[in-house]
Amino acid sequence: xxxxxxxxxxxxxxxxxxxxxxxxxxxxxxxxxxxxxxxxxxxxxxxxxxxxxxxxxxxxxxxxxxxxxxxxxxxxxxxxxxxxxxxxxxxxxxxxxxxxxxxxxxxxxxxxxxxxxxxxxxxxxxxxxxxxxxxxxxxxxxxxxxxxxxxxx
Amino acid sequence: xxxxxxxxxxxxxxxxxxxxxxxxxxxxxxxxxxxxxxxxxxxxxxxxxxxxxxxxxxxxxxxxxxxxxxxxxxxxxxxxxxxxxxxxxxxxxxxxxxxxxxxxxxxxxxxxxxxxxxxxxxxxxxxxxxxxxxxxxxxxxxxxxxxxxxxxxxxxxxxxxxxxxxxxxxxxxxxxxxxxxxxxxxxxxxxxxxxxxxxxxxxxxxxxxxxxxxxxxxxxxxxxxxxxxxxxxxxxxxxxxxxxxxxxxxxxxxxxxxxxxxxxxxxxxxxxxxxxxxxxxxxxxxxxxxxxxxxxxxxxxxxxxxxxxxxxxxxxxxxxxxxxxxxxxxxxxxxxxxxxxxxxxxxxxxxxxxxxxxxxxxxxxxxxxxxxxxxxxxxxxxxxxxxxxxxxxxxxxxxxxxxxxxxxxxxxxxxxxxxxxxxxxxxxxxxxxxxxxxxxxxxxxxxxxxxxxxxxxxxxxxxxxxxxxxxxxxxxxxxxxxxxxxxxxxxxxxxxxxxxxxxxxxxxxxxxxxxxxxxxxxxxxxxxxxxxxxxxxxxxxxxxxxxxxxxxxxxxxxxxxxxxxxxxxxxxxxxxxxxxxxxxxxxxxxxxxxxxxxxxxxxxxxxxxxxxxxxxxxxxxxxxxxxxxxxxxxxxxxxxxxxxxxxxxxxxxxxxxxxxxxxxxxxxxxxxxxxxxxxxxxxxxxxxxxxxxxxxxxxxxxxxxxxxxxxxxxxxxxxxxxxxxxxxxxxxxxxxxxxxxxxxxxxxxxxxxxxxxxxxxxxxxxxxxxxxxxxxxxxxxxxxxxxxxxxx
Numbered sequence: 045x046x047x048x049x050x051x052x053x054x055x056x057x058x059x060x061x062x063x064x065x066x067x068x069x070x071x072x073x074x075x076x077x078x079x080x081x082x083x084x085x086x087x088x089x090x091x092x093x094x095x096x097x098x099x100x101x102x103x104x105x106x107x108x109x110x111x112x113x114x115x116x117x118x119x120x121x122x123x124x125x126x127x128x129x130x131x132x133x134x135x136x137x138x139x140x141x142x143x144x145x146x147x148x149x150x151x152x153x154x155x156x157x158x159x160x161x162x163x164x165x166x167x168x169x170x171x172x173x174x175x176x177x178x179x180x181x182x183x184x185x186x187x188x189x190x191x192x193x194x195x196x197x
Numbered sequence: 198x199x200x201x202x203x204x205x206x207x208x209x210x211x212x213x214x215x216x217x218x219x220x221x222x223x224x225x226x227x228x229x230x231x232x233x234x235x236x237x238x239x240x241x242x243x244x245x246x247x248x249x250x251x252x253x254x255x256x257x258x259x260x261x262x263x264x265x266x267x268x269x270x271x272x273x274x275x276x277x278x279x280x281x282x283x284x285x286x287x288x289x290x291x292x293x294x295x296x297x298x299x300x301x302x303x304x305x306x307x308x309x310x311x312x313x314x315x316x317x318x319x320x321x322x323x324x325x326x327x328x329x330x331x332x333x334x335x336x337x338x339x340x341x342x343x344x345x346x347x348x349x350x351x352x353x354x355x356x357x358x359x360x361x362x363x364x365x366x367x368x369x370x371x372x373x374x375x376x377x378x379x380x381x382x383x384x385x386x387x388x389x390x391x392x393x394x395x396x397x398x399x400x401x402x403x404x405x406x407x408x409x410x411x412x413x414x415x416x417x418x419x420x421x422x423x424x425x426x427x428x429x430x431x432x433x434x435x436x437x438x439x440x441x442x443x444x445x446x447x448x449x450x451x452x453x454x455x456x457x458x459x460x461x462x463x464x465x466x467x468x469x470x471x472x473x474x475x476x477x478x479x480x481x482x483x484x485x486x487x488x489x490x491x492x493x494x495x496x497x498x499x500x501x502x503x504x505x506x507x508x509x510x511x512x513x514x515x516x517x518x519x520x521x522x523x524x525x526x527x528x529x530x531x532x533x534x535x536x537x538x539x540x541x542x543x544x545x546x547x548x549x550x551x552x553x554x555x556x557x558x559x560x561x562x563x564x565x566x567x568x569x570x571x572x573x574x575x576x577x578x579x580x581x582x583x584x585x586x587x588x589x590x591x592x593x594x595x596x597x598x599x600x601x602x603x604x605x606x607x608x609x610x611x612x613x614x615x616x617x618x619x620x621x622x623x624x625x626x627x628x629x630x631x632x633x634x635x636x637x638x639x640x641x642x643x644x645x646x647x648x649x650x651x652x653x654x655x656x657x658x659x660x661x662x663x664x665x666x667x668x669x670x671x672x673x674x675x676x677x678x679x680x681x682x683x684x685x686x687x688x689x690x691x692x693x694x695x696x697x698x699x700x701x702x703x704x705x706x707x708x709x710x711x712x713x714x715x716x717x718x719x720x721x722x723x724x725x726x727x728x729x730x731x732x733x734x735x736x737x738x739x740x741x742x743x744x745x746x747x748x749x750x751x752x753x754x755x756x757x758x759x760x761x762x763x764x765x766x767x768x769x770x771x772x773x774x775x776x777x778x779x780x781x782x783x784x785x786x787x788x789x790x791x792x793x794x795x796x797x798x799x800x801x802x803x804x805x806x807x808x809x810x811x812x813x814x815x816x817x818x819x820x821x822x823x824x825x826x827x828x829x830x831x832x833x834x835x836x837x838x839x840x841x842x843x844x845x846x847x848x849x850x851x852x853x854x855x856x857x858x859x860x861x862x863x864x865x866x867x868x869x870x871x872x873x874x875x876x877x878x879x880x881x882x883x884x885x886x887x888x889x890x891x892x893x894x895x896x897x898x899x900x901x902x903x904x905x906x907x908x909x910x911x912x913x914x915x916x917x918x919x920x921x922x923x924x925x926x927x928x929x930x931x932x933x934x935x936x937x938x939x940x941x942x943x944x945x946x947x948x949x950x951x952x953x954x955x956x957x958x959x960x961x962x963x964x965x966x967x968x969x970x971x972x973x974x975x976x977x978x979x980x981x982x983x984x985x986x987x988x989x
Contacts (some may be wrong), residue, residue: 046806057426063221068213070223073226076219076225078216078217078220078221078223079216079217079219081221081223081395081396081447082223082397083395083397083447083480084906085479085480085481085906086907086908088208088906088907088908089480089907091395091396110736119215119216119217120216120217120218123216124235125392125574128212128215128216128274131216132216132831135211135215136207136208136211136212136215138208138872138952139208139872139873139876141211141214141215141736142446142448142700142701142876142880143394143395143396143445143446143448143699143700144210144211144213144214144215144219144445144447144700145221145394145396145447145448146395146447147214147215147221148217151215153232160908166920167916168913169527169914169915170916170918173914173915173916174913174914174915174916175914176914177395177883177907177912177914178882178915179394179395179448179880179883179912180391180395180448180700181876181880181883182878182879182880182881182882182883182918182921182944183879183883183912183913183914183915183918184879184918184920184921185875185876185879186915187915187920
């Protein structure tokens with residue numbers, strides 16, 4: 045067991061957790077932040093992507109106990125003053141989601157792309173999102189939504 | 198008020214999904230819950246000689262361990278096949294028992310044998326290792342083409358044959374073939390797929406010992422049907438003591454139609470151990486135990502004249518059922534396949550013969566398209582082969598054989614009410630710049646690449662209903678749909694539907710329909726689904742049936758609301774109901790300015806009397822309140838159709854296929870929300886392209902699934918797909934008041950033959966089987982070089 049201090053979605057928390065609790069499990073089962081989803085056991089699907097210190101990571105690849113002092117943002121932490129993030133707005137406007145299961149990871153990953161590349165091309169968006177599997181949309185409207193968000197951010 | 202049907206309304210469901218507020222089954226936790234972990238067979242076929250749970254029972258945190266022995270003692274029933282299919286000789290199909298926990302024999306890797314309940318998932322998992330099972334390993338039947346000659350898997354099922362089914366007339370086909378100038382022959386496999394909804398299956402069950410009610414939250418496409426099966430066949434609890442809730446469900450694609458072992462076991466066990474239970478599948482468990490799709494071997498023949506007229510068609514198919522027959526397992530390769538195998542063409546004679554066999558693999562059932570992708574792949578591949586052998590253009594040969602008058606009596610079963618296949622193909626040809634292909638091919642060749650173009654025209658029978666027809670064909674239930682429309686006293690509307698949305702957007706499209714029917718703003722309409730305690734009953738969502746069956750039930754219930762509203766408004770306005778018109782949410786007396794809004798009428802229905810300023814006496818004999826329901830059973834299936842054209846570029850040095858262009862022109866009749874329909878087409882295309890290029894479920898000779906993770910089973914990712922070019926034509930369905938046809942499966946039906954026809958075109962007609970992996974294509978390119986060198 046280890047005590048960790050983290051800032052999650054702007055709130056400071058302090059928890060005693062076991063050394064081998066994955067960040068994804070920690071967020072879902074201990075903090076009840078169930079917007080972060082688990083779609084596979086092999087770090088392949090990307091449904092669990094969150095931001096750790098501003099960078100997107102698959103939260104199933106990190107132990108929560110190793111992240112002492114980090115700032116973590118999950119899908120629940122994107123809205124500001126009740127207003128959705130431009131990426132969330134763009135996904136809604138352009139129908140970038142259907143069943144919604146891959147969506148949190150997809151949105152978190154796409155936001156990180158725009159931090160590094162303000163005006164990505166279609167190809168750059170598709171290559172960046174290669175680590176996030178969506179079974180519903182065929183990706184077309186996701187790509188369109190990321191471009192839309194880029195034009196608004 | 199402008200009509201909402203036809204407009205791009207943004208989805209009402211999105212905000213919760215985008216802000217992490219969706220509520221999927223795995224997000225649900227119940228106080229004092231235990232965690233279930235299933236012990237599964239590591240062998241494809243074995244006899245269980247001993248199960249010892251004593252060590253596991255003593256392990257840390259273990260609440261209980263249950264086996265097939267316990268479930269048999271409590272007389273809990275197993276899983277069932279939903280459709281009874283007869284063989285050509287009239288004999289009944291043969292289905293083995295499928296107990297929720299295997300007691301004596303296991304028949305595929307992943308077949309559940311025991312379950313451990315513990316205080317934590319880690320403890321349940323650790324204790325599962327202590328369940329000691331002795332097996333006598335038997336030779337697994339894995340190879341589909343050899344399965345009928347192999348060992349018998351199930352007692353009394355000779356040749357592992359469930360049925361040997363025939364649709365059509367062998368004699369007529371023989372006569373047609375005798376007259377033909379040419380017989381085109383084709384041998385194809387339709388590769389086995391795993392649906393892979395992104396949300397793994399899960400269930401959370403709570404038993405209340407006081408009310409004796411079991412509540413099962415589960416990842417289902419049809420909670421009402423699951424409750425029916427669990428109660429009537431499983432004997433878990435009477436229906437009124439069993440509540441099944443399918444909350445937000447993260448995709449289904451057919452894999453969540455079935456009621457599964459885990460739902461029965463956890464529901465039964467929660468009563469037994471008097472604790473809530475949570476079970477969530479790991480992805481590998483999903484790969485092993487979700488129902489798989491497709492898996493056919495087909496020999497097809499097409500009889501043609503020298504000028505490209507079709508005279509007759511036949512196919513002999515072996516379909517893999519896997520280890521057990523499940524809900525749609527037996528109908529998918531028969532009535533959902535055979536009738537569509539003659540395609541969109543006038544085909545004077547045809548038959549389809551299907552042998553469905555058991556193997557020691559996961560059960561095979563409906564997967565997006567279910568039977569119709571297999572049918573379309575068969576006919577569209579052989580039509581292309583005919584074009585090649587006759588030296589005709591693939592568009593020309595198709596145009597030549599289209600029906601031009603509707604209704605069109607299709608060869609084997611269906612009476613197609615409406616369509617215009619010529620218009621669809623013309624539009625696709627134009628949008629795809631078909632005529633510019635040869636220039637693009639030259640350009641590719643100048644870069645050392647090969648380029649091919651592929652065409653498909655399809656129709657499909659979806660909107661699965663009507664009850665009299667499906668029951669005649671063997672379905673165990675009627676496939677109607679229900680709706681209930683409740684007007685609140687203050688004017689908002691709640692609509693209950695028996696269908697279920699797991700990505701299809703019912704909350705939006707059904708609200709658009711109700712808004713138009715009732716003249717109520719869409720913000721004031723809520724759609725409720727997925728809970729057997731809310732709403733009447735429903736057969737669920739699959740086979741592109743939600744809108745064409747469930748949506749129409751909503752229309753009809755709304756019409757009853759308007760009818761009652763007219764009677765009430767007439768009384769309020771002192772007019773005859775016959776003189777009251779309803780338009781844009783207002784009841785208006787003809788030739789007058791007297792009117793009441795539907796909100797005022799609804800309010801009046803809840804205040805049936807006169808007092809002070811309230812003046813709303815109901816007509817004599819009229820009940821108070823404003824709530825109506827409807828069950829809709831359509832007169833026929835719906836028959837969407839389309840024309841798809843793809844272009845591929847192949848690097849002959851690596852065999853890599855780049856899908857460069859994809860055009861789809863579909864006819865779905867009236868479109869309720871174009872944005873959502875486009876999304877459905879995109880998703881279907883991605884799955885169909887996945888089948889053609891990358892996806893393949895593969896078992897080794899011992900029956901181990903060797904593609905049981907996302908590293909081995911290759912689903913399309915964003916960088917594997919092009920931007921799709923979509924178009925629509927519209928011939929309205931005549932069998933429902935909205936004129937709608939199903940759209941959910943079209944992409945997965947049209948894409949596989951379109952892509953494969955393009956690849957084979959690039960390979961100068963060389964046949965290859967799906968998926969067209971780089972290795973297969975590279976080998977074909979090598980052959981091509983050899984042939985070319987020889988010719989030189």
